[in-house]
Amino acid sequence: MRVVIVGSGAAGLTTASTIRKYNKDIEIIVLTREKYIAYSPCAIPYVIEGKIKDFDDIIMHSPEDYKRKRNIDIIIESEVIDIDSNKNKVKYIKDGKEEEIEYDYLVLATGSTPFIPPIEGVNLEGVFTVKTVEDGKKILEYSENSKSVAIIGAGAIGLEMAYALKERGLDVLVVEMAPQVLPRFLDPDMAEIVQKYLEDKGIKFILSKPLEKILGDKKVKGICVDKKVYDVDMVILSTGVRPNIELAKKAGCNIGKFGIKVNDKMQTSVSNIYAVGDCVEVIDFITKEKTLSPFGSTAVRQGKVAGKNIVGIPCKFPPVLNSAISKIGDLEVGGTGLTAFSANLKRIPVVVGKIKALSRARYYPGGKDLIVKLIFGENKKILGAQIVGYERVAERIDALTLSIFNRLTADDLAMGEFCYAPPVKMVNEPISLAAEDALNKFNK
């Protein structure tokens, strides 16, 4: 039996490794456009910042490693051009030559492509997106001869890049269409804390305005926002990603509103074709609507599900909350589930609990602010959570994600059991305090 996987990101390679973990005999072939595999795109801003020394550090395995340790064949720099799902064949180009390969199972892990706004100047020298190791290397090189940069998009990658390039000594201007930073997982009040932190570092922001134009002849010289010109030497577009669905279409797989349609086994409408990672649609746990989940951790989980199902181990991919965490400078920022803002848009009535607490006992040195915001439905069930702090945020977000999935109430969290020791916690867990704050509003 042969499984062909298209794509060498976290989703594709996890599928490959999972199949091999449970089955030594299946032939596994991974086709990838990329030159470097098994790296973490989320790490790119931290290499540019200098926290991680070199791009080589974030490449965890070579194709030779995969062959030697797991007997997985990875064909790099190969571009799949067609899929014939009746004949179970994939056509690809490698070294300028067209090749064909048959499969028993095909896995589409085709990922996503950075969205490029349809405006003037996006093709100028000095305009970058942040997706591949090559992107990272080019940004780093170009930044060495640049004095200023405009970051378009204030999502997690945008802000991480803004901080990184500020650290490298550039003047940084962030332009965001939404009226706040991190609109995908923070409410305006929480986003303000993050923006203030970055402003204190000298980063400038233009909110509520789209980028109109990138200016320059050959190279970037500036940008135009709200009819004003800002001189910058480089532009980074971090305006989201779009799922790569072209190959799935060619294979005859059904496509949904956002991406490739799959069932909870990660199987497409073509029974021997699976799809995983940024290119597929998933289900939102709260709204039950279709959504995207372009996260490395989602890709890994989906790869495990697809791999297990292909070898015959039943396994389901559950609905998502798209919990997110970002480390921007010293700040740790996380969110999960619904924001109060998005609940409002969906006309879901909510009650909010919010508290400013500390990460350690008040008298224990080194404790830092920890701001916790919890969003509850009318039935007191928790629907979302946001935390901004300097330490111990990520695992609290995980605990709150678990709380949402298990439909815990404000009472459960206010009276919940949390461990305690002065160096790591307040005796009153901040999550409990925020839940109590909400309870007081329910009781009014």
Place this chain on the structure above:
Amino acid sequence: MRVVIVGSGAAGLTTASTIRKYNKDIEIIVLTREKYIAYSPCAIPYVIEGKIKDFDDIIMHSPEDYKRKRNIDIIIESEVIDIDSNKNKVKYIKDGKEEEIEYDYLVLATGSTPFIPPIEGVNLEGVFTVKTVEDGKKILEYSENSKSVAIIGAGAIGLEMAYALKERGLDVLVVEMAPQVLPRFLDPDMAEIVQKYLEDKGIKFILSKPLEKILGDKKVKGICVDKKVYDVDMVILSTGVRPNIELAKKAGCNIGKFGIKVNDKMQTSVSNIYAVGDCVEVIDFITKEKTLSPFGSTAVRQGKVAGKNIVGIPCKFPPVLNSAISKIGDLEVGGTGLTAFSANLKRIPVVVGKIKALSRARYYPGGKDLIVKLIFGENKKILGAQIVGYERVAERIDALTLSIFNRLTADDLAMGEFCYAPPVKMVNEPISLAAEDALNKFNK
């Protein structure tokens, strides 16, 4: 209406503050033997270690603060000697004079007393327990003229004190009757990591042996264990605590196997007497048996429950898992629910998942070992968890406590949603990896 509270620890003062939060009129009087109130006994080792500068730092409020800010009367250095629950009267001695006070509600927050083993020499100069600020001050003073110390009992406080006194330059010998350190919340394999860490710092251990005798004329000169003599200048007894139940008995409250009996409102068998904190029995969530929960965080939660019920807000104290966390030097050690060892004693068959992972992405600088052990029942439901690491342990323990309360399975945790960013997490959450390790054993 008047509420009298006996005891000024976390349980008593939280009860007082909770009553005041919801009712401005009730008269609240706290009677306490102690001179200092509102301090954290868990912080004592960290003052001795020098992490916290002064004992004054861990005293968070004065009786005057309580009077001024919350209109709560705290009568310090007052010893309650009798309770007449027919006449609703408390008798106490203050400044050598006997006083009497009537109550509408009485709250017993009488706490616990360190257990003193019934052996020779426990009254010698240089023998200490670790409970009050005065204890801490005496230990610190005595340690300044001491070269060596024996710590009796390798629970969390024992090990925290061992580390603290080693840091102050003393030779430290830890004596523990059980064959391992931290027997209450770690299995032997996890305890070994902690012991090894402390041995590397130069701390010595004698396990599986009881302390037989403390030697000396007036002052401590040594201890005798397994018929051998070890020269030490001071001895710290950290051999657990016993609930203070004498006043409850005098009041006619029912006493259980371990402590004062209360219902889930924290009400004793006498309807207008509540009891909270170390002195009461609670219910173990897993075994449904009675147990103790002598933790500051439990005391606070019980105080909130008692306070709310007294002012008429319904609120229940749920069964406990006794989740625990300790920071010993750089090591963060946590546990919740059943250990494999205790499951074995109770003849509960379990399957264990264990993994050594990292606290950050492999390539991100500063990542440290994180060892996660999960204990599952035969139905794959999680029953317990233990983590030893250097960062980000406490909140993982909380997430696992939530998982036990919500009866999650190994499948749920293996496929669970966890947020991810390279500076704070591996893309594969260690909890998921440990759950997968267990699943592989279930499938065999």
